[in-house]
Amino acid sequence: MSRKTKNAIGGTIRVLVLIFFFLLVVLPIYWIVITSFKTSGEILDINNLTFFPKDFTWKNYTDLFEQFNYGVLLKNSLLVSVTSALVVTVFSMLGGYSLARYKFNGKQAVILFFLITQMIPGILVIIPLYIIFSKMGLINTHIGLFIYYVTVNLPFCVITMRSFFERIPVTLEEAAKVDGCTKMQSLFKIVFPIMFPGIVSVFVFGFIGAWNELIAGSIFISTPEMWTIPVGLKTLIGKYNVEWGLLMAGGVMALLPTAVMFAAMQKFIVEGMTAGAVKE
Known part of the structure; x- marks a missing residue:
């Protein structure tokens, strides 16, 4: 295996590792953000997980300040x-x-x-x-x-x-x-x-x-x-x-x-x- 091929493989592995750790950090934050804009029914419906709110709502934020x-x-x-x-x-x-x-x-x-x-x-x-x-x-x-x-x-x-x-x-x-x-x-x-x-x-x-x-x-x-x-x-x-x-x-x-x-x-x-x- 040539040096160029080894360097390419090593670079690919490093990129994949960085992507993995990036997703490990970003995905939980993304999930928190999108969940905050979901309705209670959509949040509790674990059989139909969504990666973006079906019914976008600000209710959670308004309740946070008005009720909480x-x-x-x-x-x-x-x-x-x-x-x-x-x-x-x-x-x-x-x-x-x-x-x-x-x-x-x-x-x-x-x-x-x-x-x-x-x-x-x-x-x-x-x-x-x-x-x-x-x-x-x-x-x-x-x-x-x-x-x-x-x-x-x-x-x-x-x-x-x-x-x-x-x-x-x-x-x-x-x-x-x-x-x-x-x-x-x-x-x-x-x-x-x-x-x-x-x-x-x-x-x-x-x-x-x-x-x-x-x-x-x-x-x-x-x-x-x-x-x-x-x-x-x-x-x-x-x-x-x-x-x-x-x-x-x-x-x-x-x-x-x-x-x-x-x-x-x-x-x-x-x-x-x-x-x-x-x-x-």
């Missing part, structure tokens, strides 16, 4: 996710800079501790935190969720931000100091603009970590008016029946903010996650 109060869920999720992501980003920048630029006793222990926390399942800290939050009056409050999301997402983001800072030569800050810049001026005028892709990546990571979280939201929040989107959608899955139309419509609406965010910031996210690969 989805607007409140959206507001709660945005409030908790955006605020926790912002705080995580700011603290990660401060912590990452300290770990990258300064030498102090216990530095390696701190880094090791942050890395070890990533090996601990988040569910293990739910019960201790529930006891602490209940004594502090933070159960059934967005502040409790905010604290949990910041605590869970911060260690990884600090380590990631440290890697971003280490890629920026110290000589840039030294040159800015020679030109008369203070430490804060060199950070805001020189370092942070260069690190913009990394900052965006950390913010997106913190946002997604809070936006998609279900377990803590289910345990810490009990009042429907305080639910986030994942918690609210979970209630559509009953013991004997599932509101498939509303569930799929809610899934599409929950997917839109993250899809728009990734589409708008794709360049920065890819660049930032590549540049900030953890090296330990």
Whole structure:
């Protein structure tokens, strides 16, 4: 078999593998979207599956907002996710800079501790935190969720931000100091603009970590008016029946903010996650 034939076969196999994984990712999303536009009868008719709605309807979306109060869920999720992501980003920048630029006793222990926390399942800290939050009056409050999301997402983001800072030569800050810049001026005028892709990546990571979280939201929040989107959608899955139309419509609406965010910031996210690969 010639080299040209081998290369052609290898290329064909790679294309087929890529197509397989592409369909593996896209088909579930496509099915969610088309199901959200189907009637209840068409959704439940498993003997006649359709890959496009026979009777296109917006009823699932209108019911989602009018009967299920989805607007409140959206507001709660945005409030908790955006605020926790912002705080995580700011603290990660401060912590990452300290770990990258300064030498102090216990530095390696701190880094090791942050890395070890990533090996601990988040569910293990739910019960201790529930006891602490209940004594502090933070159960059934967005502040409790905010604290949990910041605590869970911060260690990884600090380590990631440290890697971003280490890629920026110290000589840039030294040159800015020679030109008369203070430490804060060199950070805001020189370092942070260069690190913009990394900052965006950390913010997106913190946002997604809070936006998609279900377990803590289910345990810490009990009042429907305080639910986030994942918690609210979970209630559509009953013991004997599932509101498939509303569930799929809610899934599409929950997917839109993250899809728009990734589409708008794709360049920065890819660049930032590549540049900030953890090296330990």
